[in-house]
Amino acid sequence: MALFATAFLAGTTAQAATLDVVKQRGELRCGVSQGVLGFSAPDDKGEWSGFDIDFCRAVAAATLGSPDKVKYVPLSTKERFTALQSGEVDLLSRQTTWTLSRDTDLGMSFVGVNYYDGQAFMVRGDIGVKSVKELSGASVCTETGTTTEQNMADYFSANKIEYQVIAFEKADQTIQAFNSGRCDVYSTDASALYSQRLTLNDPDRFVVLPEVISKEPLGPAVRQGDDQWFKVVRWTLFAMIEAEELGITRENAASLLESGTAAQKRFLGIDNEAGKALGLDPKWAYQTVAAVGNYGEIFERHLGKESALRIDRGLNKLWNNGGLIYAPPVR
Numbered sequence: 001m002a003l004f005a006t007a008f009l010a011g012t013t014a015q016a017a018t019l020d021v022v023k024q025r026g027e028l029r030c031g032v033s034q035g036v037l038g039f040s041a042p043d044d045k046g047e048w049s050g051f052d053i054d055f056c057r058a059v060a061a062a063t064l065g066s067p068d069k070v071k072y073v074p075l076s077t078k079e080r081f082t083a084l085q086s087g088e089v090d091l092l093s094r095q096t097t098w099t100l101s102r103d104t105d106l107g108m109s110f111v112g113v114n115y116y117d118g119q120a121f122m123v124r125g126d127i128g129v130k131s132v133k134e135l136s137g138a139s140v141c142t143e144t145g146t147t148t149e150q151n152m153a154d155y156f157s158a159n160k161i162e163y164q165v166i167a168f169e170k171a172d173q174t175i176q177a178f179n180s181g182r183c184d185v186y187s188t189d190a191s192a193l194y195s196q197r198l199t200l201n202d203p204d205r206f207v208v209l210p211e212v213i214s215k216e217p218l219g220p221a222v223r224q225g226d227d228q229w230f231k232v233v234r235w236t237l238f239a240m241i242e243a244e245e246l247g248i249t250r251e252n253a254a255s256l257l258e259s260g261t262a263a264q265k266r267f268l269g270i271d272n273e274a275g276k277a278l279g280l281d282p283k284w285a286y287q288t289v290a291a292v293g294n295y296g297e298i299f300e301r302h303l304g305k306e307s308a309l310r311i312d313r314g315l316n317k318l319w320n321n322g323g324l325i326y327a328p329p330v331r
């Protein structure tokens with residue numbers, strides 16, 4: 001009984017903490033990848049940008065009123081989970097696939113999905129391969145500590161294809177190995193392949209094969225056991241999605257505070273007490289969209305037609321436009 005009470009108390013202390021810690025510190029510590037163009041990459045002045053970076057910025061805007069109050073902690077595939085567990089970061093915003101085993105074994109909770117992805121394969125065009133089924137005997141470069149290796153084991157054994165994996169800890173080591181011809185194939189999430197391809201000389205020499213062999217629902221994750229922080233981060237994601245559905249953008253958010261429809265105003269924090277219940281400023285959703293824009297704007301800016309990657313929105317369209325991106329209503 002005493003043991004249970006101690007564990008319970010320890011649990012509640014940990015649960016109350018993250019939002020207060022972030023507010024007291026005046027800074028969000030956000031775990032990101034080490035340099036994947038479009039998702040999270042520093043420029044030559046050390047300024048980070050990308051789709052995953054904007055999610056960190058959105059959470060900082062919601063919780064601290066400013067998107068700039070973020071410390072980015074670059075993490076390899078292997079380091080990312082321990083950094084979250086140990087409290088080194090408050091949030092993981094880093095191309096991480098939501099799986100049952102990660103949700104149960106690693107002391108973390110995924111707040112939702114912000115990019116529906118799948119595993120794909122890239123080869124040099126001149127080897128003449130048109131399908132993954134033709135990869136018998138190939139060597140495949142990838143990263144350790146990812147979902148990628150298990151997916152390949154399942155897929156290649158089901159299709160009776162022999163292959164050899166060469167796994168690296170860092171994305172830049174992997175792309176270098178592929179570029180230097182150490183392996184015939186590079187396999188990871190399709191979005192990351194489109195990004196990594198741009199770092200190669202003459203990207204058009206490389207093709208991404210048509211097969212997508214897995215589901216990779218990528219999303220932000222927090223440490224398990226802090227419901228308030230979980231809800232803050234989850235609803236920041238939903239707010240970005242809902243803003244797109246309601247037609248609220250970075251540009252028009254301020255004027256809609258006055259002139260918006262009832263639904264837009266409610267979302268922006270007028271006549272809506274939800275922010276207070278989350279421990280945030282009533283206008284947290286407004287702060288978020290005014291700082292980084294809505295989900296669609298962020299996607300297009302970093303990954304879509306306004307970006308170098310030019311990825312089609314595909315499954316990442318809103319639910320009412322043929323995609324899977326969906327947020328529960330405000331009320």
Ligand SMILES: N[C@@H](CCC(=O)N[C@@H](CS)C(=O)NCC(=O)O)C(=O)O
Nearest residue numbers: 033034077096097146147171188192
């Ligand atoms: N979604 C997969 C793969 C994620 C992943 O980390 N992929 C590599 C592909 S480039 C990456 O982002 N590396 C970035 C880095 O090491 O900083 C997972 O969660 O296991």
